[in-house]
Amino acid sequence: MTDQTTAAEGLPEPPWRERKDSPRTPLTRQAIVEAALRVLDRDGMDALSMRKVGEELGTGAASLYWHVRNKDELLQLVFEAVSEETTLPAPDPSRWQEQLRDLAGEMRRSMNRHRDVARISLGRIPAGPTLANYSEWLFALLQPVGVPDQVIAYLGDLMGLYIGAFAFEESLGVASPTGEDLPPGEIIQMFRDYVASLPDDRFPRTKGAIDLLFGGGDDERFDFGVEILIRGLETYAAGSAS
Amino acid sequence: MTDQTTAAEGLPEPPWRERKDSPRTPLTRQAIVEAALRVLDRDGMDALSMRKVGEELGTGAASLYWHVRNKDELLQLVFEAVSEETTLPAPDPSRWQEQLRDLAGEMRRSMNRHRDVARISLGRIPAGPTLANYSEWLFALLQPVGVPDQVIAYLGDLMGLYIGAFAFEESLGVASPTGEDLPPGEIIQMFRDYVASLPDDRFPRTKGAIDLLFGGGDDERFDFGVEILIRGLETYAAGSAS
DNA sequence: TCCCTTTATCGAACACCGTTCCGTATGTCG
DNA sequence: CGACATACGGAACGGTGTTCGATAAAGGGA
Numbered sequence: 001m002t003d004q005t006t007a008a009e010g011l012p013e014p015p016w017r018e019r020k021d022s023p024r025t026p027l028t029r030q031a032i033v034e035a036a037l038r039v040l041d042r043d044g045m046d047a048l049s050m051r052k053v054g055e056e057l058g059t060g061a062a063s064l065y066w067h068v069r070n071k072d073e074l075l076q077l078v079f080e081a082v083s084e085e086t087t088l089p090a091p092d093p094s095r096w097q098e099q100l101r102d103l104a105g106e107m108r109r110s111m112n113r114h115r116d117v118a119r120i121s122l123g124r125i126p127a128g129p130t131l132a133n134y135s136e137w138l139f140a141l142l143q144p145v146g147v148p149d150q151v152i153a154y155l156g157d158l159m160g161l162y163i164g165a166f167a168f169e170e171s172l173g174v175a176s177p178t179g180e181d182l183p184p185g186e187i188i189q190m191f192r193d194y195v196a197s198l199p200d201d202r203f204p205r206t207k208g209a210i211d212l213l214f215g216g217g218d219d220e221r222f223d224f225g226v227e228i229l230i231r232g233l234e235t236y237a238a239g240s241a242s
Numbered sequence: 243m244t245d246q247t248t249a250a251e252g253l254p255e256p257p258w259r260e261r262k263d264s265p266r267t268p269l270t271r272q273a274i275v276e277a278a279l280r281v282l283d284r285d286g287m288d289a290l291s292m293r294k295v296g297e298e299l300g301t302g303a304a305s306l307y308w309h310v311r312n313k314d315e316l317l318q319l320v321f322e323a324v325s326e327e328t329t330l331p332a333p334d335p336s337r338w339q340e341q342l343r344d345l346a347g348e349m350r351r352s353m354n355r356h357r358d359v360a361r362i363s364l365g366r367i368p369a370g371p372t373l374a375n376y377s378e379w380l381f382a383l384l385q386p387v388g389v390p391d392q393v394i395a396y397l398g399d400l401m402g403l404y405i406g407a408f409a410f411e412e413s414l415g416v417a418s419p420t421g422e423d424l425p426p427g428e429i430i431q432m433f434r435d436y437v438a439s440l441p442d443d444r445f446p447r448t449k450g451a452i453d454l455l456f457g458g459g460d461d462e463r464f465d466f467g468v469e470i471l472i473r474g475l476e477t478y479a480a481g482s483a484s
Numbered sequence: 485t486c487c488c489t490t491t492a493t494c495g496a497a498c499a500c501c502g503t504t505c506c507g508t509a510t511g512t513c514g
Numbered sequence: 515c516g517a518c519a520t521a522c523g524g525a526a527c528g529g530t531g532t533t534c535g536a537t538a539a540a541g542g543g544a
Contacts, residue, residue: 073421127419139447153454154466165407169365177369179315205381212395224396232474
């Protein structure tokens with residue numbers, strides 16, 4: 001993976017060239033971002049410190065600041081790198097619902113592929129060409145079915161927000177209201193027991209639907225949000241009075 | 243406001259009873275939560291440290307740990323306190339769209355009333371009776387119009403997620419992709435200029451809608467999300483084939 | 485009254501964090 | 515050969531959440 005030999009040369013480094021203390025990859029913006037992503041995947045967001053990224057590269061934290069303004073910029077770069085992993089299919093307006101569903105799933109998956117990356121995404125915009133590509137794709141998909149431009153413009157924001165927020169919560173897990181950290185299952189059970197203990201006469205409907213409230217998994221909840229979005233969008237398409 | 247005299251006694255404290263060094267409110271869970279909320283409102287989330295909350299109460303950070311397990315629990319308590327500020331009207335199914343819109347606005351407002359409280363909300367559930375009240379209210383509002391129970395159950399989650407995430411982004415502002423912190427207007431302008439600089443032939447639709455993309459304010463964007471949600475919900479109500 | 489346990493408070497310390505300062509190498513150009 | 519910009523990294527600064535252990539006050543039998 002991080003071999004010193006390259007295909008271009010085709011030969012191993014002679015032994016006397018080996019450096020004793022750290023055959024490091026040269027420190028570049030990209031190498032730093034990759035290292036950060038490696039730390040993120042392995043140890044999670046809470047453990048992602050400048051010192052750790054430095055260590056991952058065989059150096060100290062201070063060295064990073066030559067290539068990167070501060071931690072926030074590094075996070076932005078990591079976020080952009082992940083954003084670029086998603087590829088868009090050719091837009092096909094006749095299957096716009098399906099393509100939108102796929103895109104949402106794809107984005108969620110790319111967030112979940114790299115642990116905790118969702119915690120970076122909120123309040124951030126993938127500044128590069130990625131954003132423009134998404135935007136153009138959405139317009140190409142939805143203009144032909146009659147969705148007004150203003151709606152499409154807002155929709156980009158909305159989808160990013162929803163998917164980011166959902167993945168954020170997913171990566172965070174449910175926080176215990178008592179501050180201790182328990183497995184998610186136990187916390188859910190805690191809430192469920194609490195609801196079950198409420199008086200029947202004041203919360204009849206909630207108690208009746210208790211299985212529905214606590215039953216669904218993350219996938220079902222996510223798909224529901226996407227479904228609402230698409231159904232809402234359908235009312236803007238074609239021949240609907242504004 | 244934090245007078246030492248109470249209406250029950252009706253008399254001021256005699257001067258010789260005054261303590262020299264800190265006429266503190268006694269350290270209780272509630273007093274700590276109130277102090278934290280005061281710090282949050284005044285100085286924002288980034289400045290909310292245990293030391294600062296302690297200072298606000300005229301003591302040190304360590305003293306808080308007797309009443310509160312850790313910072314996370316304190317934040318949860320703050321979040322719950324804010325959650326309880328919102329009151330629900332009597333559910334009127336004949337105006338369910340309007341009431342849902344109002345509730346969304348109300349929740350957003352209560353998030354924005356206390357600076358940065360949205361940054362606590364994500365991944366958290368208002369554990370107390372608040373949650374059950376919301377749930378019961380939603381069922382009472384939407385069951386009569388024919389929305390399936392499962393949809394109502396998911397909807398509670400979804401609304402909380404959307405409003406929390408939106409307020410989160412709002413309180414965070416837009417992060418500059420370069421890591422420096424600039425006024426939001428300048429960052430928007432940066433993005434706008436970037437989009438304007440893209441080649442016309444590759445991004446014709448995006449460039450044509452540039453005013454729509456960057457034009458809307460926060461209120462419009464928020465309302466749009468709520469509108470999509472309600473429109474999607476309408477397709478579940480009454481006589482819609484599942 | 486004495487004594488012991490529980491409740492409550494807090495200064496000091498620990499192990500981190502992001503960031504800056506400043507000295508030192510390592511080229512590259514004139 | 516100097517001079518200069520680039521690249522790097524040890525040490526320190528001021529901050530963080532949290533723990534430890536010493537202390538004080540309050541209650542409750544005997």
